[in-house]
């Protein structure tokens with residue numbers, strides 16, 4: 208099948224490449240000629256394990272191409288996926304900015320040839336697909352097309368596996384023709400019996416927000432339980448096991464930390480709250496999850512201050528991990544963006560390391576941060592070390608070596624990666640999240 212992917216951001220590039228891997232012929236379009244040039248040269252603009260090899264393979268085998276020429280890419284395509292960005296609006300009110308979606312719809316319209324399904328892959332508010340249809344009709348009344356919504360649930364760092372082995376595929380369609388075409392797109396998943404959930408277009412649009420909001424709520428819930436464990440002397444890791452084994456609750460997404468971040472949860476929970484307000488409803492549970500996430504980051508600053516004896520002024524803090532999660536170079540809404548400036552403001556000196564995120568961190572974090580080449584370098588002369596992101600390389604640190612280069616042996620494990628007793632045995636004072 209001939210597929211066009213508009214937008215070569217995170218979702219567009221991964222989805223387009225995986226569709227090519229399915230055997231479809233995919234053209235990825237982007238307005239940024241620089242990006243397209245880099246992709247044509249085999250350079251991948253994001254860090255995502257396995258993606259580079261998959262792009263190279265499918266490009267070589269002639270199923271994946273990149274262009275800035277939208278007209279050429281859309282003409283003759285049977286399915287056109289819109290995967291452009293939907294950032295939070297610049298007004299700062301939490302609404303999703305749909306400018307790029309509507310621009311793309313306008314531009315596609317005049318190039319459509321024959322029956323085409325235009326599919327929203329980006330996370331968009333309810334009603335967006337209808338707007339896309341209206342725009343296309345306005346620009347090209349003759350166009351033979353349907354719109355559909357097919358939200359993406361992939362996680363950064365595990366995107367290819369998530370795409371190739373999804374828990375489910377949600378198809379928001381309203382004609383048999385569009386449904387048949389989209390089922391054909393996902394036909395390669397048939398063998399592994401991936402469930403296809405067919406819904407109305409509006410339901411599919413809302414399903415993506417609901418999934419992200421539910422997961423964000425689950426994290427905020429366990430983060431609050433962790434605070435309560437800290438206050439009462441209970442252990443949140445054992446508590447999470449104790450509740451997670453109940454099949455109705457499930458063990459996933461019950462890991463406390465410094466708060467959720469990334470390109471989806473913060474933005475999508477806010478957007479969902481706005482969608483509800485616009486429709487005369489209030490989502491109090493989601494609102495509370497957002498508020499708890501903000502509070503969690505502030506509590507982490509306090510935890511660090513307490514461990515340093517009540518003041519971070521003049522103290523050197525080693526921070527291991529800056530990205531919002533491991534296996535990505537993405538810093539968007541990472542807890543480090545809130546926590547580190549708060550520590551610096553109170554006079555701390557920060558020495559940081561991240562395997563992939565330091566380049567982006569330099570753009571987003573205060574200049575005074577000292578970036579180092581590895582964990583031990585970061586810990587040189589430090590009063591405390593913080594595990595901010597649970598990269599694999601921070602999971603088995605040589606604690607003796609670490610302690611030998613530090614000024615004070617204080618270990619703050621914001622991802623609960625270590626067994627407290629093992630760290631204490633090495634002479635450290637230890638604190639995790641909910642493990643007091």
Ligand code: UDX
Nearest residue numbers: 359360361362363460461462464467468469471531532
């Ligand atoms: C998320 C959704 O999982 C995915 O389905 C959707 O398509 C996009 O948003 P992603 O943002 O890549 O994916 O990462 P995810 O693994 O979900 O983690 C999001 C944030 O929650 C990270 O900051 C992570 O550290 C945090 N998290 C996750 C926790 O603090 N605890 C957990 O138990 C799980």
